[in-house]
Amino acid sequence: MPRLTIGDLAKATGTKVETIRYYERIGLLPEPGRTGSNYRSYDEEHLGRLSFVRRARDLGFSLDQVRELLGLADQTDRSCEAVDAIARQHLTEVERKIVDLTALRDELAEVIERCNHGTVAECRIIAALAPVPAG
Amino acid sequence: MPRLTIGDLAKATGTKVETIRYYERIGLLPEPGRTGSNYRSYDEEHLGRLSFVRRARDLGFSLDQVRELLGLADQTDRSCEAVDAIARQHLTEVERKIVDLTALRDELAEVIERCNHGTVAECRIIAALAPVPAG
DNA sequence: CTTGACCCTCTAGTGACTACAGGGTGCATA
DNA sequence: TATGCACCCTGTAGTCACTAGAGGGTCAAG
Incomplete structure (x- = not known):
């Protein structure tokens, strides 16, 4: 060996x-x-x-x-039930993460789309984050 | 106030x-x-x-x-170019994560699919992880 | 005999919090 | 007045899964 x-x-x-x-x-x-x-x-x-x-x-x-x-x-020689359960639980978590990230991507893409490339004061990305129009 | x-x-x-x-x-x-x-x-x-x-x-x-x-x-009064760049970079990262997780999900689902719910010795999930058939 | 690649232990750092321990403050209620 | 409770304070250490570094020892080649 x-x-x-x-x-x-x-x-x-x-x-x-x-x-x-x-x-x-x-x-x-x-x-x-x-x-x-x-x-x-x-x-x-x-x-x-x-x-x-x-x-x-x-x-x-x-x-x-x-x-x-x-x-x-x-x-x-045990049943592989527990193995299956762990794998399925993990799969569920992964699927949830994909859903979350996809929603996030759509939101981000929308925010970016709206940016008119002007000044920060007019920036839609900043506006999407700020709660008030900087008053 | x-x-x-x-x-x-x-x-x-x-x-x-x-x-x-x-x-x-x-x-x-x-x-x-x-x-x-x-x-x-x-x-x-x-x-x-x-x-x-x-x-x-x-x-x-x-x-x-x-x-x-x-x-x-x-x-x-600055240009919002930098803001846009940060947001776009983040979007790219999110998209890459989605791709990775999707590939992962498919692989996991395939492994789970093959499980015939017998003993651990026959378990395809374990087999997919182990490099040799437990010899 | 020295150079360089490897090995050892131990400690601390990462990101973004979270959870105590061990205290002080403020208000309502009996 | 006492007491209970919810809130506040600081400081430290824990989470996850590593990663990086200090400060040293070992080994083979040239």
Whole structure:
């Protein structure tokens, strides 16, 4: 089994070294063994676990959700109901964010559209923000 | 001119009291006068300024952007080019976020779709995260 | 034997708040 | 007059998910 330094692991997973140490500190990744000179020493299992974390993060799961998913992934003969629930909850959140941002975009676009490129005093963007016409 | 306590201002703008103090601390709002018992005392101008900040925040501008917009709003006879630029830049960011989140939603939905509600070992959601089939 | 790339720990910073802890003030009510 | 409650004050620390830096040790190549 080949041994990896933290830098190797970082390269293999597209993670910064500091982030790996951070994940270890918060208990998301297990403490690896150490070499004689106190360097962290990883194997394939660590690589798999970190890859899991990164893929889940790329899908927008929070670290708490990733922690839960990791815990569930180990209990292979349980029903995957809980996994499904976490994923669906996350999907709902993402969909809500899209709705919110879309409304925001429309409002912003409208405000910008109205700008006649004159002075600040006449600016519709500022007017849209200010509660009174600067009296 | 009616005087407002920080609580009045909070109610009038839908802002938490702590947030108003925070805005003052970071120099986004001017330090108000104080009463004999050291309570902050606000007037209509403070109300206008905080309303401006909140509307800009609701439109998703960062505090740094709000600071810039506030500075620009005071120079009424300048061209509103800079205002327009900030707003357009923000719009671009919002649009990029929508694109990213939409791609994310599609990927998540696909992963969830494939879940056959069996055991964790067979779970397609976990499989989509794990790099190897748990060998 | 020195240079440079890597590794270590520990601390503090980011954005935009939020939440205490530990006090003081003001007003109404019994 | 006491007391209770809602409000105000300062200051500090917590949130999330990292990121950056200080100040040092290790290792391989030339």
